[in-house]
Amino acid sequence: MNNKLFGTTFVALLGSTVLFFGVTQAGTYVIDEVVFPSKGFGEQTYIGPYDVSNLPENEAAVTVQTGVKGWYGEASVQIKLQDAVVSFPVEVVQFNTDSTLTNAQDGAKNELQFDVTKESVGTFLNQQFAPMVFNDEEIAIVTETIREQLAAGRKDQIIDITSALLANSTVETAVTNVTFNNIESSVGIRNLMTALNGYVINPKSTFSMLEFIESTDLGNLTEQDLTTVASILYASVLQTNFGVDERSIGPVVPTTVPLGFEASINRELGVDFVFTNPNATGFTINLNGVGTGLNANLTGFPFIYQYETTINDKQEFLPKTIKQYSSFVEPNTVRVKTQGENGIQVAVFKNIRSDSAIIETKEVSKDFYPPVHKVEIHPLTVTIPAAGSGDGTGTTNGSESTKGGSNGQPSTGAGTGTTGDETSIGGSTDSGSTNDTGSNANDENDSEPQYDKGGNLIPPSK
Secondary structure, three states, X not given: OHHHHHHHHHHHHHHHHHHHHHHHHHHHHHHHHHHOOOOEOOOOOEEXXXXXXXXXXXXXXXXXXXXXXXXXXXXXEEEEEOOEEEEOOXXXXXXXXXXXXXXXXXXXXXXXXXXOOHHHHHHHHHHHOOOOOOOHHHHHHXXXXXXXXXXXXXXXXXXXXXHHHHOOOOXXXXXXXXXXXXXXXXXXXXXXXXXXXXXXXXXOEEEEHHHHHHOOOOOOOOHHHHHHHHHHHHHHHOOOOOEEEEOOOOOXXXXXXXXXXXXXXXXXXXXXXXXXXXXXXXXXXXXXXXXXXXXXXXEEOOOOOEEEEEEEEEEEEOOOEEEEEEOOOOOOOOEEEEOOEOEEXXXXXXXXXXXXXXXXXXEEEEEEEOOEOEEEEEEOOOOOOOOOOOOOEOOOOOOOOOOOOOOOOOOOOOOEOOOOOOOOOOOOOOOOOOOOOOHHHHHHHOOOOEEOOOOOEEOOOO
């Protein structure tokens, strides 16, 4: 009886325990999954750059928050508007953990949710990009652009807000203005002006002078025509933030374009002028004749900075004189074959200004034109040595010259003599009498010493 009662009691208690445990687990399941469901993430789930695959929501939140905290310490965010790039303070950006986890989709790449106020963005824009003025609509557009770009969680990024601001903008102005004076307007230059006037340099595009003329029928063009127009375009490009990819100068100092701004073109040698527009907006080329000069300007969305070019460190190099000789040039005459010209070197600098302050100065180029040496052609002459030089040639102003004889006058040479009347070799010409006495003895005494084949002196005969 006791055993039966014990068994019945044990079974009752066991059943109650199982029932209580089941109810407890069921309640927990209902609370966790029905009343307060807990979210977890499956395979291949990312929030920003952070992998939260197979993590419950609370662990995923810790993972993401830890990653974003590190992002704040290392992030470098810059805002680009046209030609200006300015650092953006990430401390005004607030990470929204709840919104990030709530909007995250399982098995997908999800974005981080950041909060940025329009007030902080408006203050930033007006301080960093003055003198531009931004209205409320433009500030709201920039704020949303910043939010969208930060959502990927990249540590280093440049956010270009130019396209967002200019999507509906019609603002255009002349951003450059260059005039070359005393330009002879040839047919080729006029054809180039007509073809280039109104040409649009698209965003992020490159312009090549040689490619342009090859794609356009412009008739006969000289290298000088191409160089003149390319040079005024080059001078215009220097007043922007455009990049110059290829530019050359000629061998001599230019006479039709200002020093420092020549962009030589040579089709035969493939010498080109190439530049790139790095901006998110396009610019239009405008070319016009101004009196006897040529004017060029680029129109488009205005730049934040101002660009100016200066010519410094001009140096001149004197030419040398090269002498050449020719038998076709008359005596005492010098013919100039090439007139010399000074060589010149100039350095071109670009100043980048923000309002009136120079924020950067950089050297653009250093152009060197070597001097053209002067070439003179002189007459070809034979030099006759002076008297007594002993080389067998002499000149006198007397009546005669002798060799090996006596004429009552001193001899001026040892061999061949030239006088105003005659030349005498190996003879004697007298006018009648002589003042010499004992000339035979003197001749013998003055005769040159004689040597045998062994080099021994032969005594004079008695």
